[in-house]
Amino acid sequence: MESLVLDVPTTPRTRDVLQSLQGQLPLALYLSPRIPKLRAAVLQELILREPRLAWISDSEDGALHVLPDFELEELAALERRKKRVVGLPFVERFLKTPEVLNKVPALPLFDLIYNSPGxxxxxxxxxxxxxxxxxxxxxxxxxxxxxxxxxxxxxxxxxxxxxxxxxxxxxxxxxxxxxxxxxxxxxxxxxxxxxxxxxLLPTLAGLAICFEPGEVKELCQRQAVAHGAVSTSLDKAEIVIVTDVSRTLYREARKIGLLAAPPLWLERCLQLRRCMPIAGELEVPQPGAVSSGSPAHVESNSGTTLMSCVLCLLYIEPGRQRDTAKALAWRCGALSTLDPADKAITHVLFHALPNTLVYVSVPVDEDRVSFLDVSWLEACLSKKARESAFTKQRVAYNPSCDTAHAAALGRSCSRGLGRTLSTTLDEAGTLKRRGSETGLIPIMPPPQPVGGAVEPGLSADATAGGAVGPADTVAATTVKPTVPTGVFAGLVLGLVGWPTFLEAEEQALVQLICSHGGTAVHVLPVCSAPFRSVLSEKLDVCVCHGNGQPPFQASEWSSVALATAHWVQACVADTILHPRSSFPHFEPGRGPFPLSNMSECTVRITALDSSRESHRQRARLEELIQALGAKVAQQTTRWSETTHVVCVLPALTDSRLAESARKRQIPLVSAQWLFACFNSSGRQPEEQYSVKVDGSQAADGRDYFFNPESAEGATGGVAALLTSFAATVLANHHICISTSALGSHPKLPQMADELGAARVDTWRSVAELRALLEESTTKNPLGQMVALLDKEQVCGVDEELASFLDALNPESRSIFVLPSWLSETYSQRRRLPLDSFAALPAAGVETQTSPKKPRLEAPEALYAWQPAESKRLEQLSEEARAREMQSKAQQKVNEGLRLAELRREPSRS
CATH class of the missing domain: 3.40.50.10190 (BRCT domain)
Structure with missing residues (x-):
């Protein structure tokens, strides 16, 4: 038998594993019953091709146990039984590439995912x-x-x-x-x-620090906590931060054996992004001593390591960090400048963010100018360090978008890497500064390209007419789509009110829009009003930050549809362009979100059907709950933690669940309660939306969505909000209801009207139905037509109607649905797909005859053993049942005719 040769260094344990496996070639494999049949068949085929490598064993003894996935408890049980375990992906890899056996470090092994030899x-x-x-x-x-x-x-x-x-x-x-x-x-x-x-581990993760009260605590505590440290008292601390050894806190810390360090140590740790040992210049100094890291000490010790270099410090944060960089440059013998047009510049220093593109005013010449992290300058104190060993900043030459240079000249002040500097426009259209420069990095990086081109500002035609101010040249940044097709193809989506492009949430949203065919335009909140007016004509949808009120006046963007990030994500997840009225949180709300009085609520969603749409609906409702500030109950959430139960379809509510909720005094409410809370920007009384789960049915055949007794006390404001929200669900729809369907469900016309249908008709005969279809086909003035049929009409009792329906083309047959489509659309306040409630089968599909269809024309079979009296009784029973069905169908038609007549001429009622 040919053996595999080791070609990689191995530890003793690895060598034992390899020798054990190689000594058993071909390997005996025991396949777990949990492996899918298809993958097991593929594995068996691979083994048949390479019989020298492995064979399938029917017994676990002495064989490698192959699992499709690993779970800690199952593996522990197998290891207690002295079983050797490997993953199915590794076995498949081994059968294709036997050399991977040399890389097995130990068992159990799922697959060779980690490629580092260390x-x-x-x-x-x-x-x-x-x-x-x-x-x-x-x-x-x-x-x-x-x-x-x-x-x-x-x-x-x-x-x-x-x-x-x-x-x-x-x-x-x-x-x-x-x-x-x-x-x-x-x-x-x-x-x-x-x-x-x-x-990566934060710089000070988990380190308990006690800060000296006063200026040291104010300057250092926030930075340390932001990098993972824990601010605590002296008795719980691991290290204290003090300015010199004369401090009382220093003496107390040394008495109990705690470490002590000066603020310089903390600053050096944050600069180098690692927790440095306290030694040398990083030890606590004597009173009045000049720290070796201070500018005064550095400037007194000038070296020659960077004698021929000119460093541009324009993109270093002004204040202490820039002063420190100047001192380090002096100590290294380099010259420093803030003028990006200086032709002698050899290095441009940043606090580098390698995944972010920064616009600069220094010409990009890789052979002459290097764009490096400031840590390179610190490493050059003793000798010149190699530039390739340090992080490089991604840059692009574009002086018009270089806000750092503009801020240094006092022309404008845009957002920095760390936070936004508030700005305002004066009457002349120039940008004025509000606030201090302390702690700001005056760099405004546009969004990192996500595959499409990034274009600062707008095109020339958008800025024509002198409507754009000086700050507006960088007020909008456009990211083009990366694919030509998608759910947002041809749409321009503007992002307004978002704090900064460095936020991961905004970058992900831009990438989501561009990867589905849309164009993303980011708009700074500092742009002038004329510029906003021009820009609003270029946008199709304005995606606002958060769920509350937009950060601008509604009149400024009156021609643009407003949406939230939830709408964008839902359109991508469902691969359809949802109407923004489908759910309330798809549009900005009226007040601030989340709601403070909803933070203690834990909401459980129940009573959904098993259709594909129910999963999407649950996801949307969970988003709405989180937008309100409440928590979504999971499967592991206890009853004691649950505060509300939302029944989406009350008819499907489990009676045991409802009883458990009643015992614990947990309110059962409809989904309308969530809608009302969002639309009114406040928590609404649960009593107005309580759900009956006692099996009673409404007159239209569905459960009441609200409790009728408590609904009488509903305020007009909430009712108006719900009506306004639902009034666009069936916009541009023509609803045609048969008299039989109207007799079974009397409230169908009222539902259609409340949902905003453009027209609601009731047809009495095939001739009227044909006329309505022809009108919709030829003129089509009202958009999509939907025809409602009762179940008895679908069974083919009416031969004339059945012949007419059979002659329709597939496109016309798709508009016929059951009445439950309208009732469920009304309950959920969103348009449901027609194919889920189709009344007619697709063309070419044979249907079974309904068991309720009367068969009066076909005589029963005669048997010699059957008594004549028994046969006569059965025939009478069937005829009676058929007549009863015909009578009920006629009663529905008569009731439908009566209701249709009342709706046409309400004065007669």
């Missing part, structure tokens, strides 16, 4: 988290090391450590990446390697 080590984790971390490392094909050694290439921890012998400090010395356990979880969920950056 080992993973964990530190500072709880016992359960440590077990989970080691298990995930083995599952994804990584080596797991209990102790920190030279083979370790990644450290997983939950907090930083200042202990000199800790694994964290050892990882810093080795310049190894340090991540949270979420990195392994994300890799396991995705079943492939993921980006490490979102899971």
């Amino acid at each position: 080992a993973i080590c964990c530190s500072g984790l709880a016992q359960d988290a440590r077990i989970r971390c080691s298990a995930l490392a083995r599952w994804v094909g990584a080596k797991f090391a209990e102790d920190f050694g030279p083979e370790v290439s990644l450290l997983v921890t939950a907090r930083v450590s200042l202990h000199p012998d800790s694994k964290y400090q050892a990882a810093l010395k080795g310049r190894l990446p340090i991540v949270r356990s979420s990195y392994l979880e994300a890799m396991w969920q995705a079943k492939h390697e993921v980006k490490m950056e979102p899971h």
Whole structure:
């Protein structure tokens, strides 16, 4: 038997695993019953092609147990039984590429997902988290090391450590990446390697710090907490931040053995993005001593490492950070400037964000000018560092969009990387500054390109006529679509009121719009009123930030439809362009959201049908609940935590669930309660929307959506809001109701009117129906026509109607639906798809004869053993049943005719 040769370095444990597996070629595989049949068949075919590699065993003894997925409890049970376990993806990989057997570090192994040859080590984790971390490392094909050694290439921890012998400090010395356990979880969920950056450990994660009261606490506490530190008292702290050794806090900390550091240590940690050891210049100084990191000390020690360099510090945050950079440049012997037009510039320094594009006024010449992170300057204190080892900033030469340069000249002041500087326009149209520059980075990066082109400002025709002020040249940024088709194809969606392009939420929304055929335009809130007027004519939909009132006057954007991010996400998820009136939270509300008095509510959604639409409806209702500020009850939520139960379709409410809610005094309300809370920007009384779950039916055949007794006390304001919301659901629809359907469901015309139908007709005969269809086909003045048929009419009792329906083309047959379509549309306050309530089968589909159809023309079979009297009684029974059905159908028609006549001439009633 040919054996595989090891070609990679192995540890003793890895070597034992490999020798054990290679010594058993071909491998005996026991397939778990949980493997899908299709994948099992594919695996068997692969094994038949390579019989030298593996064979399928019917017994677990001595075989590798193959699982389609890993669960900790199941694996623990198999390991207690001394079973060796591998994942189905690894077996498939092995049968296609046998060399992967050389890379197996240990069992159980799901697949070779982690490709680094180094080992993973964990530190500072709880016992359960440590077990989970080691298990995930083995599952994804990584080596797991209990102790920190030279083979370790990644450290997983939950907090930083200042202990000199800790694994964290050892990882810093080795310049190894340090991540949270979420990195392994994300890799396991995705079943492939993921980006490490979102899971890097914060600079001061979990470090308990006590700050010296006064100026030190005000300057340092917020920055430290933002990077993961915990501000606490002296008795619970690990380290204290003091200015010098004369402070009482310093002496008290040293008495109980706590570490102490100056504010310079904290600043250096944040600059280098790691928790540095406290040594040398980072120790607490004596009173009056000049810190080695201060500008005064740095300027007194000028070097020559960057003697030939000219550094542009325009894009460093003004204030202390820029002053420190100037001092470091002086110490390195370099010249510094704030003029981007200086032709002698060799380096432009940033607090680099590699995934963000920044517009600059310095000509981009990679052979002459480098755009680097400021940490490169700090590393050049002793000798000139290699530029390739430091983060580079993505830049584009566009002086008209360089707001950092404009802010330095005093012409304008736009948003920075950290937060927005409030601005205002004076009467001359120029931009005035409000507030201090402290803590701001005057850079306005446009959105990172998501595959489409980024264009600052508007085209020339949009700004013609002198309507645009000086600040408006950067007031709008356009991102073109990345695909020509999609749900937003041909639409221009504007994002108004969003704080900054650096927010992940906005970047994701821009990418979502552009990847589905739409054009995204970001509009700054500082643009002038004339510019907003011009821009509003270019937008189809304005996507506002949040769920509350838009950050502008309604008159300024009167010609643009307003929507929220929920509408964009729902259109993409359902691959249809939803009407913005489908759900209340698709449009901005009247007041601020979330509602403070809804924060303690936990809402459970129930009573949905099993159709495909119900899953979408549940998702939309959950979004609405969260927009209101309440929490959505999950399967694991206890009754004691639940405050409300929303019954979407009251007729489907489980009686046991309703009884449990009543015992605990939990209100059962309809979905209209959520709609009313959003539309009125306040929590509404539950009594007005309580649901009856006692089996009683309304006259139209469906459960009452509200409690009739409590509905009498509903205020006119809420009723007006609900009516306004529902009045556009069936806009441009022509509803045609048969007399039989009207007799069964008397409230159908009223429902259609409340939902905003353009026209509601009742047809009495086939001739009237034919005339309505011809009118709709030829003129089509009212949009889509929908015809309602009763179930008895579909069964073919009326031969004339059946012949007429059979002769229709497929497109005309699709408009015939059951009355339940209108009643459910009325209940849910949104237009439901017609095909889910189709009254007629699709063309070419044979239908079974209804068991209720009378068969008077066909004689019964005669049997010699059957008594004549019994046969006569059966025939009489069938005839009576047929006559009863015909009588009920005629009663429905008569009732429908009466109601239609009353609706046509209400004065006769």
